[in-house]
Amino acid sequence: MRWGRLGDRLHRAALLLAVLAAVVCGLGIAALTWWLLWLALGAKAETPNQLDLTKIALAVAAGVGGAVALVVAYRRQRDLERGRFAELFGAAxxxxxxxxxxxxxxxxxxxxGIADEFRSPxxxxxxxxxxxxxLRLPYDPVAGANHLVSQAETVDESGLKVERVYQFRQNDREVRRTIVQVIADHLQPSADTSWSDCEFxxxxxxxxxxxxxxxxxxxRRISFARALFIGRTCFEHAVFAGPHVTFRDAVFEDGPALFDHARFGSTRPEKARRAGDGTTFDGAAFDGSVSFENATFVGPRTSFAGIRTAGPRTSFQDTKFHAELTSFERATLDxxxxxxxxxxxxxxxITFEGAQFEAGTVAFDDSRIGAPARMxxxxxxxxDFSRAEFxxxxxFARTTFAGRFVDFTDGDFFGDISFVDTRFNAGEVNFDRPRAWVGTHFDWDDIPTRKPANIKxxxxPPEQYDE
Structure with missing residues (x-):
């Protein structure tokens, strides 16, 4: 009850303030107009008689009354729109x-239709x-096309027959597909009404x-955290321009995940950067092929920490990582x-610390890892490739390592790992204390004295470190 009275008082106070503001603005505009005309026409003020004062007073009163009427009409129209929105929203x-x-x-x-009609953000x-x-409601994909409304089953509990009835949202797959399609359509650059600036x-x-x-x-916030994607998933040419985009712990099943030519991150300066801003795929799992070919990552960070890939092909071919931090820490790339x-x-x-490169073939050919300091x-x-497993x-044919320091310490090199034709342009590259050093190849294998001085x-060669 108190809250209702307080709301009424606030509503009346807001209306009073709006009326006063309209009156003050009206008087100010009238005074400014008179002053400008006086300057332009050089008119001289004469002492008004009683009739002139009466006319001026009536004109001011009419102007104030008109301003008040406009404010009241505007507020009434706004309240009507609010009521109409509430009615339509409740029905939908x-x-x-x-x-x-x-x-x-x-x-x-x-x-x-309501979202398109009412353009208030x-x-x-x-x-x-x-x-x-x-889409976040509990949903069983196996029963997604179920035509049943309910299903009953009898179970034995402590010797007693108990009947349980399960309710279904009939044919829910079609509803969910409709929602996804509607949202995707409103995010297209050619959409008649765009929802791009909404948070999802x-x-x-x-x-x-x-x-x-x-x-x-x-x-500002786009979250697919812990989402389950089933079947072919396409984000090709998508643009994620907000400061916070997350696919943390998302799972991609039963089909490829395509992010080719997508762009992630914002280069706009944020007034207050928040913890977690950037693009994160931390802990995401891909059981099919996944492709980020020609994708671009910018912003405060790009993190694939702890991701798991197991499909036929995982591709970051021609991908550009320009964020302040790029992390594949503890990633399992199988x-x-x-x-x-x-x-x-x-x-x-840049960090690949503890990453496990377990795929049958791994190619870093023609890549550029690290940037030299320039103006x-x-x-x-x-x-950082420390504790990485190859x-x-x-x-790494024709790969260029640049920057101040490249760290391969405590690495596990066991297989056929080739650094032949690799360009080590960094200030220092360290391969010290490998846990395994089997099957590695460098340009100076036959003549160790040709090893560049910046390689440690x-x-x-490095001596294998036995823990």
């Missing part, structure tokens, strides 16, 4: 909760939040055969083929 929400699949699909389009965001929330939370959502190709996300061919990693700090460019301070066939340790 009820449709989304209906048991009938056709009604729920109609609810998706009804909520979409807060109201559009409210509609988008409801659609995203639907798909945390814990289940998304089947997602196609966000060419989508543009500019909202499968048949891993390609960093032609990649460009120019971050001030207005701090360069790369450190490239198994299988790995090549001395003498060469």
């Amino acid at each position: 929400s009820r449709q989304l909760g209906d048991a009938d699949v056709a009604v729920r699909i109609a609810g998706v389009y009804a909520m979409t 807060s109201r559009r965001q409210q509609c988008v939040d409801v659609l995203c929330a639907y 939370s798909f945390t814990n959502a289940v998304i089947e055969r997602a196609d966000f190709g060419h989508a543009v996300f500019t909202g 499968g048949q083929h891993l390609a960093f061919t032609g990649a460009e990693v120019s971050s001030p700090r 207005r460019n701090r360069g790369t301070r450190e490239t 198994h299988g066939t790995t090549t 340790p001395n003498p060469w």
Whole structure:
């Protein structure tokens, strides 16, 4: 009750302030206009008589009354719009909760129409939040096309027969696909009404055969954390221009994940950078092929820490990593083929610490890892491959290592690992204390004295460190 009275008082106070502001602005504009005319026309003020004063007073009163009427009419119209939004929003929400699949699909389009009609950012965001929330509801992909509304089963509990009834959202797969398609359509550059500046939370959502190709996300927070992607997933040519993008612990199953030519991160200076800003795929798991070919990463950080790949092909070919931090720390890169061919990693700090390169073939050919210090460019301070594990066939042909320091200490080199034709342009490159040193190849293998002075340790080759 108190809150209701307080709300009424605040509403009246706001209306009073709006009226006073309108009156003051009106008087100010009138005074400014009179002063400008006086300057322009050189008019001289004469002492007004009683009739003139009466006319002026009536004119001022009429102007104030008009301003008050406009403010009141505006506030009344706004309140009507609020009521209409609440009514339409409530009706669409009820449709989304209906048991009938056709009604729920109609609810998706009804909520979409409300978001398009009411262009206020807060109201559009409210509609988008409801659609995203639907995708976060518990969902069993196996029963996604189930035509049943409920199913009963009898179980034996302590010798007693107990009947349990399970409720289903009938044919929920179609509803969810409709939601994903509607959102993707409104994120296209050619969309009549764009939702790109909204925030999207798909945390814990289940998304089947997602196609966000060419989508543009500019909202501050875009989250696919712990989302489950099933089937072919496409983010080709997508743009993630907001300061916070996360696919943390996302799982990609039963199909390829395509991020070719995508762009991640924002180079705009943020007034207050928050912890966690940047692009994160930490802990993501890909059981099929995954491709970031020709993708670009900028911003405060790009992190693939702890990711797991196991598909036929994992490709970062020609990918550009320009964020302040690029991390593949503790990543497990398995499968048949891993390609960093032609990649460009120019971050001030780069880390592959503890990464496991377990794929059958690993290619860093023609890549550039680290940036030299130049004017207005701090360069790369450190490239960290410490405790990394290289198994299988790995090549660094024509790879360029630059920056101040490249650290391969405590590495595990066991397989066919070739640094032949590698350009070690960094200030220092350290291969000290390897846990295993089997099958490694360098240009100076036959003549160790040709080893560049910036390659450590001395003498060469490194001695295997037994823990």
